[in-house]
Amino acid sequence: MRTLTTTEDLAQFCEMARGFPYVTIDTEFLRERTYYSKLCLIQMAVPGEDDDTAVLIDPLVEGLSLEPLYDLFRDTSVVKVFHAARQDLEIFFVEAQVFPEPLFDTQVAAMVCGFGEQVGYETLVRKIVKQGVDKSSRFTDWSRRPLTDAQQKYALADVTHLRRVYEFLAARLQESGRSHWVEEELQLLTHPDTYTVKPSQAWKRVKTRTNSPKFLSIVRELARFREGYAQSRNVPRNRVYKDDALIELASTKPGSLNDLGRSRLLLREARRGEIAEGILKAVELGKNCAPEDMPVVEKRDDKQQVNPALADLLRVLLKAKTESSGVAPKLIATASELDLLASGNRDVAALHGWRNEVFGEDALRLCEGRVALAAKGGSVRIVTL
The missing domain is CATH 3.30.420.10 (Ribonuclease H-like superfamily/Ribonuclease H)
Incomplete structure (x- = not known):
């Protein structure tokens, strides 16, 4: 060798x-x-x-x-x-x-x-x-x-x-x-x-249970500081503080080092020095964020807007298409993308490029009621209406 x-x-x-x-x-x-x-x-x-x-x-x-x-x-x-x-x-x-x-x-x-x-x-x-x-x-x-x-x-x-x-x-x-x-x-x-991970966008990777703009403003600043600190010092972001600690900080809104000392989830190293100062500053920036600058979670089509029968038909169509083409199903369309299609959303990858050739074109025809699905032996075929 x-x-x-x-x-x-x-x-x-x-x-x-x-x-x-x-x-x-x-x-x-x-x-x-x-x-x-x-x-x-x-x-x-x-x-x-x-x-x-x-x-x-x-x-x-x-x-x-x-x-x-x-x-x-x-x-x-x-x-x-x-x-x-x-x-x-x-x-x-x-x-x-x-x-x-x-x-x-x-x-x-x-x-x-x-x-x-x-x-x-x-x-x-x-x-x-x-x-x-x-x-x-x-x-x-x-x-x-x-x-x-x-x-x-x-x-x-x-x-x-x-x-x-x-x-x-x-x-x-x-x-x-x-x-x-x-x-x-x-x-x-x-x-x-x-x-390219931009610190200003790092908050979108943090899973929260609330979409309150005020709460998300603090989450955004805490995530921004953590990402920038981790990048500049080449340390894992979880070594700065983990997501659960970030959520806790956004909820308790500490205003002093004494407040940080009461945190249950914050690492000991993060309760003093540069990290502690960065946390307190981030919380303050988040709390004082102007309403027009607060982050807003993009609204997605929820389950109530999905036509469940159409979503099931799209799953059947996808299974039939993957069996005939030999392509992995998730490579063509994910379950969430199928639900988006069934809710009327047309901004999905399955309707573009080679995916449209394999699946998207017929999926759109199915959504518009121009074709139906029929069982023939062990396979599914498309019937033009």
Whole structure:
């Protein structure tokens, strides 16, 4: 197993990779103790049948620049293949504001090709490559050096088997004419907004039992402070204070350090110093928020507006469409999206792009009463009215 530890060696490998139609890539990282993922290892492989065409890259080595890899990412003549790429892409975007182009995600492709929802890498290797994957090193500390032989073998397997998985899925997509389906899905993965967390919007991720604008004003300021503090110091947001403590603070509205000391859920470290000062300031800002600046939760169609019979029919139609197309149901439409359709909402993903071809067009016709569903043997067919 070859490990690259110099910029020169990495540049040579990336230059060699440009002579191939694709390269497989994976990463190992840690995130338990930081806000942003700590990149600990990169694995890459070019087409081939053995491990000699694959390498490990150690980004923790002092003086190693990843710029040759980023140059390869920008080379559109080489497809960059990942499995479940979201976390990998976040690392590269945060580090260098670069996305691999063109990108191929085998997890997304597998869902389109009928392998189920969020299918794991081991499953694809077992079904396509007909081999097993030893995952015993999955939860090891990838920041410690030296890496064990087991860790290196595990890491390398994540890109060597991926070659055959990619070739199989790419061929199937080409045969079925569904390559553009995957391309549509990957547009979200390569959009900067997917990986940009704005402190001012962090409150929307906090689950509350009340939609009172006054209460949400304090929640917004507490979430804004926590997110900004966590980002600036690269610590997990829950190490600042957890959501349940945030909700408690928004309810009790502490005005002094003594008030903070009475909190049941606030971490001891958060009751003094910068965090305590930030909490008190955030609460004060939330309490004094002008009515016109208070946050408002977007109203969604509630259950009373949903036509239950139509919602059930849409579920039957979706099941029939997924059986005939072999695409995972949740990839086409979620249960909440079906309810939105049944309530008259037309701003749903199922009515756009490839989803509209597979399901949305007939779903809309069903909602408008232009078609009906009929059982024929063990299948469901669409009847034009």
